[in-house]
Amino acid sequence: MTQEGYNPRILGFFCHWCCYAAADSAGVSRYQYPPNVRVIRVMCTGRIDVRFILEAFRCGADGVFTGG
């Protein structure tokens, strides 16, 4: 996508116990992925209020990634 000039800003809500841990171990293994996501750590995806997602879009996010 970036080659076509589309460089989306993605906000991630990652569960501390699984997705956040997985993102860390992707780092330990030096997996490379595009630098488009900014992560907010939560203790469980159950914490994610629908208002957070709407607010993220209002703040210009092109996508929201919830991982848990």
Added chain:
Amino acid sequence: MVEAGRSPNIEILTSATLKSIKGRAGNFTAEVFQQPRYINEDLCTACGVCTMYCPRPIADVYNERLDITRATHIDFPQAIPTSYYIDPKACLRVNYQTCNLCAQTCTAGAIDFSQKPKNMKLKVGSVILAPGFGRVGHDVLEKFGYGRYQDVVTSYEFERLTCASGPTEGHLVRPSDQATPKKIAFLQCIGSRDVTCGNGYCSSVCCMYAIKEASVAKEHEPDLDISLFFMDVRTQGKGFDAARKRAEEKYGLNVIRARVPKIDQIDSKLALTWTTDDGESHSDLFDMVVLSVGLDAPEDAHAIADIAGIELNSYDFCKTSHGAPLSTTKNGIYVAGAFQGPKDIPESVTQASGVAAIASELLKEGRGSQTITVTYPDEDKALEEEEPRIGVFVCHCGVNIAGVVDVKAVRDYAASLPNVAYYEDTLYSCSQDALKAIAQKVKENRLNRVVIAACSPRTHEPLFQETLRSIGLNPALFEMANIRDQCAWVHAQEPEEATQKSKDLVRMAVAKARLLEPLAQPTVDVTQKALVLGGGAAGMTVALSIADQGFETVLVEKSKVLGGNLRKLTWTVDGQDARKILKDLVRKVEKHPKIDVMLDSELESTSGYVGNFTSTISTGGKTEMVNHGVMVIATGGKEYKPKGYCYGESRQVLTQLELEQRIAKGKSGFKTTKNVVMIQCVGSRGEDMEHCSRLCCSQAVKNALKIKELKPDANIYILYRDMRTYGFSEDLYREARQKGVRFLRYTPDNRPEVVKQARGIKVNVYDRLLGEEISIPANLVVLSTGIAPGENENLSKLLKVPLTQDGFFLEAHAKLRPVEVAVDGVYLCGLAHGPKGLEEAVSQAKAAAAKAAIPLVKGKVAVEPIVSRIDKATCIGCGICASLCPFNAIQMVKEGKRKKAETITASCKGCGICASHCPVLAISMGGFTDEEIFAQIHAFSPDGCGEGSEAEKK
């Protein structure tokens, strides 16, 4: 592992060997020899620069020699201690006084060649042996072409080849030509169930791990064709059969029941020939063969036994008995894990907790005498309440971050953010001297919030929070920006983008830090008493262990006598007198001054949380209240009552337990017995219940051998699906075969049929070798009926502890927390957890006793600060939160006319499901408030996105 590394009361001595043990239980002196690491563990920051510069390549043993590492290395990134070490055999500096490159490049100054080997004497009260298992010899593998044909690999090697952090980064290739294989065969029982190599036992774990490895391989390469060659498919673990079935269906694994005698190479392919149990021979070519290698006794088993003065069994594993599986033959020395016998992770972890209980029983007099407790200064509340003064520390992590991210630019960017009063970059912020420097800067600048942009809070937050506490700041006033694991490491080729991302993450962290509030870290007093539900073997063992550790225990038994299912057993699988074990247990329980036995009693209701439960017990119509701090579920299971097979219609059809009682009466019951037919998996493995009952195969061969003793000329047939005599029970299976017991395999679509005749009964079964149905006239038909769950639904609802699909209680984590449940302060063991034999039930009971004793010993439960807080004024009492809470941590309390929700902080795990579902936003989460998260979302936008908007002000 991380927890063990962090505990101030666990000292880890690596590269150390035991030289001698003198003394006796309660007072041993152990002599330990320790090799130097040549790297100071306290200074090493695990950045990896030393490995990068080390010129001495060595085989990477952790990766099964499939990769190369350096003399200076760490085995794997998560190793504890998180410190590198130097292999003295390969190091140029150690051997030739040259090189010294690592010392020159280590900016943390951790390399220390002045370290010398050490001999130390340790005073200990008890010794626990947990050396694990050894490797099956090379000669055994060579029989299957290993070493001769490159594409014959061991299961250990295959595991590394499919691992994302392995030598091929998870790309499955075959060693000979690095090509992706298309067709793979797994050969089971390599070095197991094989008397020719001296290992007559079953290694218990290989069937399941082979299925796991095959599944992982299929996930990497969906077009792979995988065949697994089993003698029997032994997936007897809890939930394993279901997992196997799913894997077979999802990945289309070919399960073949045959033993492949040898392997040949034809061109670049491996040729396998085998005969199936219908007598037909087959052959096929494969690209790669995986040898599912068994677990051997540790190589130094004899040395350990000599030093510790303990006995080994005939296979060089530690000698133990089914009634006392964790005790060696020497008092005060205990054993856990695979050295006690081949076993999987859940059983190993269980045993590890179990030995802790036994050691705690032995050492209760000295408890607390040598414990290290950490104390902190009082919090500076005034400073915490001042306008936020944030300190931002940006870590280089050597070159780990700074090699990609422009750390200084990030630091300077932080300076432009609101409320940032101090900013700095540090080389290794987690090193001891950097922590001291950070503490000093925080003090000097009167900072009351700290942001560290470095690695992951998952690994390092506790360390930095500890630093804050040490200078009187609340640990909640801390936030991390993960610019290493989730930035520098994963965007190594995009330095500009990574620097921008780091700035964004720091901005978001600072935005949250401005709103952080100190969180209370309360403790709750614990009622030092345990409630044990169920008076069978497991329940009695738990009660005795907790009482022996010094705590009052109430043992509640539903029936009028103690003993549970153990009352129905005559012998254990290892030939001990089950009735004697029962008698001993009952006598000890009844005599114990700290155990209060309540017979004919049941739990009626329970309320409270870890440390403070109140339960109502009903005894024959009367009720009694018991206050207790912890609770153990040991309510057992029951023998499955068979349907069909003429059970109940003919007196010649018995269950295994009924047979056992007849055997106990002696020869008279078998005078006229000519033919005995045993049918396995009655009710189990998909006939009525889905699970495998785990112990029936061993029970059947045990009873078959007993009948052979009483009536040597009896013909015994065992009709089975897979003989699952795992572990050392395999010896009984082999003995039964040798003594002429006949084993006929049947498939679930062609089950044996019991037919009543005018005189006697017969069993029809399809004989796979003959290819036709045969009829066996039987004097006795014995049904191996397996274990059904007890009436668990009520208790499950009462305690909010979930059940598995099979109706047994579900543990908190199958591998890591096998005797705990989702609710804090409640523990689980015995048949209530799932089918198992006496040996495993006793280990598990000891483990539950160890876990239950932790809050009792501490006398206080620390409450996590990240808990939900409910604003009662806003709460409308709708109860949505209480119904959604997975941990039973919210209760509805009547206040005036209305009900209000209240968090039981001791049970809350901080997940925040309640907060995100509260319709009136009355719930806030410590450390993750709506305001804090909104601030992060706003800071996500470079222009702040209407910072201070309505949502945030709320």
